[in-house]
Amino acid sequence: MIAVDRLTKTYGAYKAVDDVSFRCEPGSVTGFLGPNGAGKSTTLRMVCGLTPPSHGSATVNGLPYRDLPNPGREVGVLLDASAQHAGRTGFEVLAVSARILGVDRKHVQALLDRVGLPPEAARRRVGAYSLGMRQRLGLAHALLGDPAVLILDEPANGLDPEGIFWMRGLLREFADRGGTVLLSSHLLREVEVIADHLIVIGRGRIVAQGSKADLLSAAGVRVRSTDPAALRAALDAAGLPTTGAPGGGFSVDADAEAVGRVAAAAGVVLTELRPADGSGLEEMFLQLTAAQSEKVAA
Numbered sequence: 001m002i003a004v005d006r007l008t009k010t011y012g013a014y015k016a017v018d019d020v021s022f023r024c025e026p027g028s029v030t031g032f033l034g035p036n037g038a039g040k041s042t043t044l045r046m047v048c049g050l051t052p053p054s055h056g057s058a059t060v061n062g063l064p065y066r067d068l069p070n071p072g073r074e075v076g077v078l079l080d081a082s083a084q085h086a087g088r089t090g091f092e093v094l095a096v097s098a099r100i101l102g103v104d105r106k107h108v109q110a111l112l113d114r115v116g117l118p119p120e121a122a123r124r125r126v127g128a129y130s131l132g133m134r135q136r137l138g139l140a141h142a143l144l145g146d147p148a149v150l151i152l153d154e155p156a157n158g159l160d161p162e163g164i165f166w167m168r169g170l171l172r173e174f175a176d177r178g179g180t181v182l183l184s185s186h187l188l189r190e191v192e193v194i195a196d197h198l199i200v201i202g203r204g205r206i207v208a209q210g211s212k213a214d215l216l217s218a219a220g221v222r223v224r225s226t227d228p229a230a231l232r233a234a235l236d237a238a239g240l241p242t243t244g245a246p247g248g249g250f251s252v253d254a255d256a257e258a259v260g261r262v263a264a265a266a267g268v269v270l271t272e273l274r275p276a277d278g279s280g281l282e283e284m285f286l287q288l289t290a291a292q293s294e295k296v297a298a
């Protein structure tokens with residue numbers, strides 16, 4: 001169980017993380033989504049006791065990370081796959097950590113096999129690993145203490161499609177056995193497949209959170225017409241707010257019949273009228289990404 005309560009991080013006048021609260025429950029995978037620079041890593045670093053919060057608090061299994069007696073036994077963390085000793089072999093990296101955690105060394109190769117690093121790969125120095133191999137080693141490192149909680153920052157980075165598929169299976173199984181998983185990504189599609197819950201962050205603030213089913217079944221319809229201006233005017237006049245959707249057309253926060261009646265009354269021809277089916281979340285995410293890119297470019 002992870003509990004984050006009003007976490008805030010300021011750098012000078014800049015709020016990298018602003019009043020962020022959420023819970024991650026056992027038996028579930030939570031996807032922490034946001035464009036580059038949104039505040040994901042800073043939040044995860046605060047949860048793991050690596051960055052002191054300016055305000056707010058975070059606990060893992062009821063305690064601040066730094067107060068956990070043997071944190072590696074309770075929470076597996078992968079924040080930066082490249083932060084491993086380049087001169088050690090994969091096996092040595094895990095063997096050293098096993099000793100610190102009090103884990104029997106005989107589990108090390110089995111774990112490396114489990115993450116797809118067989119003995120010949122485990123004998124190579126980490127400096128020669130691809131990013132995907134480092135992610136696999138990082139995941140093995142996170143799993144080493146047999147924790148009940150996993151916190152992973154962009155774990156799919158560098159993995160090929162087969163690797164991403166494999167990782168999803170591993171995390172799903174971990175959660176199905178009662179584990180708590182919190183993983184970040186800047187790609188909606190990447191976490192949509194695996195997450196039970198989604199938290200969307202933009203410019204340091206949470207802009208949406210809830211079960212994936214609720215967020216993706218966002219209300220409303222997608223509508224497209226031969227005369228978008230006339231349709232928008234008619235919908236506005238009927239008090240049905242529209243927002244532009246990617247690729248043209250509009251999203252309307254109303255049911256299909258209401259939109260169809262407005263269009264018919266205005267004599268506007270519709271070429272598409274269908275449930276939004278999560279496109280609201282995608283649209284919001286695209287807008288967030290565009291806003292963040294503008295900020296970075298400014």
Ligand SMILES: Nc1ncnc2c1ncn2[C@@H]1O[C@H](COP(=O)(O)OP(=O)(O)OP(=O)(O)O)[C@@H](O)[C@H]1O
Nearest residue numbers: 011015016034035036037038039040041042043186
């Ligand atoms: N030590 C720091 N000093 C000043 N600003 C920082 C510091 N760490 C992070 N920031 C800023 O805080 C914001 C959030 O950064 P963060 O790394 O948490 O974003 P992110 O969502 O993880 O992005 P990415 O997907 O690119 O990793 C960014 O604008 C970043 O420049």
